[in-house]
Amino acid sequence: MSALYENSYYIASVGLIAVGLYVMVVKKNLIKVLIGLSLFETGINLLFIAVGYLAGGTAPIFSTHSLLPGRMVDPVPQAVVLTAIVIGVAVLALALSLTIRLYEHYGTLNLRKVRDLKW
Amino acid sequence: MRAVIAICLLAVIVPVLAISLAEIPFGAQGAATPEKPWIHYISQGAEETGAANIVTSVVVTYRGFDTLGEVTVLFIAAIGLGAVLFSRQQRKGEKLEGASLILQTGCRFLFPLILLFGAYVFIHGHLTPGGGFQGGVIVASGFLLAYLGCADINARKRWLNATESLAGAAFVIAGLIGLALGGDFLMNFLPKGTFNRLFSAGLIPLVYAAIGFKVGAELAGIVANLLEKPE
Amino acid sequence: MLDTLREIAQLGLVALLLVGAVCACMFKDLLNAVIAAAFVSLIATVLFFLLHAPDVAMAEASIGAAITTAIFVIAIKKTTRSEEE
Numbered sequence: 001m002s003a004l005y006e007n008s009y010y011i012a013s014v015g016l017i018a019v020g021l022y023v024m025v026v027k028k029n030l031i032k033v034l035i036g037l038s039l040f041e042t043g044i045n046l047l048f049i050a051v052g053y054l055a056g057g058t059a060p061i062f063s064t065h066s067l068l069p070g071r072m073v074d075p076v077p078q079a080v081v082l083t084a085i086v087i088g089v090a091v092l093a094l095a096l097s098l099t100i101r102l103y104e105h106y107g108t109l110n111l112r113k114v115r116d117l118k119w
Numbered sequence: 120m121r122a123v124i125a126i127c128l129l130a131v132i133v134p135v136l137a138i139s140l141a142e143i144p145f146g147a148q149g150a151a152t153p154e155k156p157w158i159h160y161i162s163q164g165a166e167e168t169g170a171a172n173i174v175t176s177v178v179v180t181y182r183g184f185d186t187l188g189e190v191t192v193l194f195i196a197a198i199g200l201g202a203v204l205f206s207r208q209q210r211k212g213e214k215l216e217g218a219s220l221i222l223q224t225g226c227r228f229l230f231p232l233i234l235l236f237g238a239y240v241f242i243h244g245h246l247t248p249g250g251g252f253q254g255g256v257i258v259a260s261g262f263l264l265a266y267l268g269c270a271d272i273n274a275r276k277r278w279l280n281a282t283e284s285l286a287g288a289a290f291v292i293a294g295l296i297g298l299a300l301g302g303d304f305l306m307n308f309l310p311k312g313t314f315n316r317l318f319s320a321g322l323i324p325l326v327y328a329a330i331g332f333k334v335g336a337e338l339a340g341i342v343a344n345l346l347e348k349p350e
Numbered sequence: 351m352l353d354t355l356r357e358i359a360q361l362g363l364v365a366l367l368l369v370g371a372v373c374a375c376m377f378k379d380l381l382n383a384v385i386a387a388a389f390v391s392l393i394a395t396v397l398f399f400l401l402h403a404p405d406v407a408m409a410e411a412s413i414g415a416a417i418t419t420a421i422f423v424i425a426i427k428k429t430t431r432s433e434e435e
Contacts, residue, residue: 005357010140012364012397016390017136018129019371025125029433031380031426035387038418039371042394045410049401055146059402060173061248062165062315072173073402074157075164079177083189085409086252086334089417090196093341096425097200100345103429174405240408248404256412263420338417345424 009050016043030099030109034092041088045081052077169311170245170320178250179323183305187294190287190333197283197337201344218268226268233261241331245320251327255334262339266346279340286333293326360400367393378433380426388419 004011016039023036052074060075099109106114160177168176178186218226241254297306312319367390374386391414398407 005361006145007140008360008364009397009401010145012367014133014136014140015368016371018133019368019375021129021132022125023375025128026121027375027433029380029430031422031429032383032433035374035383035422038387038414039374039390042390042410042414045406046394046397049398049403049406050145051143053146053401057402059248059404060161061404062171062173072161075160075173075177076157078174078403078406079182080185081403081406082174082178082250082252082409083185085406085413086189087192089338089413090193092418093345093421094196094199094203096421097203097345100425100428101203109429172405249408250405253405253408253412256409256417260412260416260420263416342417342420342424345421 009046009053013043013047013050016040016046019043028111030102030111031096033111034095034099037095038088038092041084045084048077048081048084165314168307168320168323169314170323171315172245172248172250175245175250175323175327176320179326180305180307183294183326186330187290187305190290190330193334193337194283194287197341200341204344204347217270223269226264230261230265230269233264234258237261237331237335241327242324243317244327244331245323246315246317251330252334254331256338258331258335259338259342262335263342266342276340276343279336279343283333283336283340286329286336289329290326290333293322293329297322363393363396363400367397380431380433381423383433384419384422384426387422388415391415391418 020036020038020040020043024033024040027033027036054071054073057071057073060072060078102114103109106117108114160173160181164173164176164181165171168180170176170180237254237257239254240249240257241251244250244254294305297308298304300306300308307321307323309321309325311321318324370386370390370393374383374390377383377386391410394414395407395411398410
């Protein structure tokens with residue numbers, strides 16, 4: 001039970017990565033695949049922040065000048081994950097615009113049927 | 120059949136992840152030797168950049184080039200979305216169902232308050248948690264509320280595109296001025312000021328304000344493009 | 351007493367996260383799946399805050415809950431609503 005509690009963030013992020021990967025490989029609807037992509041990216045971001053955690057640490061902000069910097073959480077993964085979240089939403093917006101165009105052209109969003117329709 | 124492939128893939132990936140994560144004990148961060156970059160950022164970041172928020176100083180000053188790349192990726196995504204959804208026919212706003220009177224009045228009241236909150240978040244990015252990206256997205260969600268609730272506050276797309284382009288150009292020009300003055304691209308060339316005040320940390324509030332304007336205008340333009348419908 | 355309360359809260363949040371992700375996988379109506387994904391984003395925001403990362407929590411809250419859900423719903427409105435065809 002204590003091992004479960006200590007690694008609970010790792011279990012959460014690996015679980016999200018597994019569910020996202022399953023949805024992306026198995027499901028047929030294109031919008032469901034994009035939902036799986038969004039879950040996958042959330043899992044990866046959670047993994048990054050969980051690795052940079054320091055037990056008993058605090059947020060890396062000097063709210064008063066005399067705060068001792070000895071026990072602060074790692075700030076570099078937070079900067080990297082900030083970039084990753086914004087890039088994730090950019091990729092999602094472009095993918096959804098392509099989905100709308102695909103539906104207008106083929107009339108279906110089923111990936112098996114779209115692959116069979118040639119030109 | 121697909122489910123079998125997915126289960127095999129997961130049966131390979133999940134144990135590999137679990138074994139490699141067992142090497143990193145949670146909450147230990149490995150050994151804290153002085154060569155690690157984050158020790159330098161935490162202990163000297165406040166004096167070198169003058170910003171109280173260390174994540175902001177990492178994003179804008181120490182890793183400023185990555186932020187330039189991210190701004191470029193957002194720009195390409197917005198252009199790509201506009202190009203894919205382009206049609207030669209006359210497009211106008213989607214005829215949504217008219218909102219009720221309570222919703223219209225509420226949206227008209229809330230819209231400037233949300234813009235004010237978003238501006239507060241990206242102006243104080245170097246003092247409190249927040250920054251350009253968070254404030255810009257809050258501004259864009261205010262525009263989303265205006266599109267859905269009251270149809271008469273809709274910003275013209277020409278203004279949104281002009282704001283976005285000018286803000287992006289301002290970020291690059293600030294970097295080029297740093298290159299011309301000191302020899303480093305995106306160098307912090309303005310004076311640091313006193314700690315924990317609004318006008319401190321040199322170039323960081325200006326760069327973050329430009330990024331906030333750019334991200335807000337960009338995402339509002341993306342939502343406007345998605346809501347249109349060809350006639 | 352406070353220690354076990356924090357333990358229970360953390361384990362409960364992780365369990366809710368995984369339940370929400372499995373629900374997003376299994377729902378057939380696409381709007382329900384998008385709402386489940388927004389719920390996962392919200393729980394991830396609270397977990398980011400518990401990991402002492404307030405900047406990332408603000409970014410995930412505004413982007414994951416507002417912008418991602420909005421563009422998904424607009425895209426679903428212009429295409430099909432249910433998964434089966």
